[in-house]
Amino acid sequence: MATLKEKRTCGQRCEDFGRFIWNSENGTFMGRTPEKWVYISLYYVAFYVVMTGLFSLAVWVLMYTLNPYTPDYQDRLKSPGVMVWPDTYGEEDVTISYNTSDKASWMGMSKILHEFLEPYNDTKQLHCNPYDCTMGKYFIQKSFSAPNHTKWACAFNQSMLGACSGIEDPTFGYNCTMPCVIIKMNRIIDFLPTNSSSAPPYVNCTILSGQENVDKIEYFPTNGTMDPSYFPYYGKLAQPTYVNPLVAVRFSLVGKKQAKVQCRVVSEKISYENIHDPYEGKVIFYLKAVK
Structure with missing residues (x-):
């Protein structure tokens, strides 16, 4: 019958560990001689230097082939999305609901629009976009002729929104039953919404339900x-x-002062019938004013 292995004491175990760390008889440190530690250290230094070099080379080649101005792939962005402000987006829909008798309610809506239109301030636009654009034509730019190797952009002034600019009426009509909403089309690089000979894109809003409530x-x-x-x-x-x-x-x-509205950007190159993307080319929202 085999004898049981002798149980070692704590002191013996510590002695064995110390011998593993430094063995004076064999001249080894943690099982290797100093010469072998030098060899293995040099191997791993060389290994990681080569790996770092290969990784850096791969990143450099990738960055060298990328165009910093235009994404390489835009195949999923053939038609732009459309959004509405005030952007009171819920889980499934956009409901612009306010109380004309509650100042906090309609002031909340007007505050959203004022913050959204802040970059469109006439003075800011005059400073940021001083270029005199030719209206009615696509602004094709083949060179970077603007300062700091950039291209010019046309100014869009807040005052161009007329009665809905928030300049004459800071409430945007939310203190009564004549509310304003702002429609914005999302950006797609190099996208032209129409052929050069076609009419420019325009926004058209239709009442899906509650037609009798919109005068x-x-x-x-x-x-x-x-x-x-x-x-x-x-x-x-x-x-x-x-x-x-x-x-x-x-x-x-008028009437019940509520309606379901669809606003879409009408253009031959902008689709709006994609059932998988409810915001492609159009936006649907609920408008409701209560007292």
């Missing part, structure tokens, strides 16, 4: 047009002062 719809600028001079967009690095063209829509609510 009138007004657009600012006139006819809800987005001037071609704001296209194409060349990217944030190329056009750091670019601002999206906007269209403001004012509704005159």
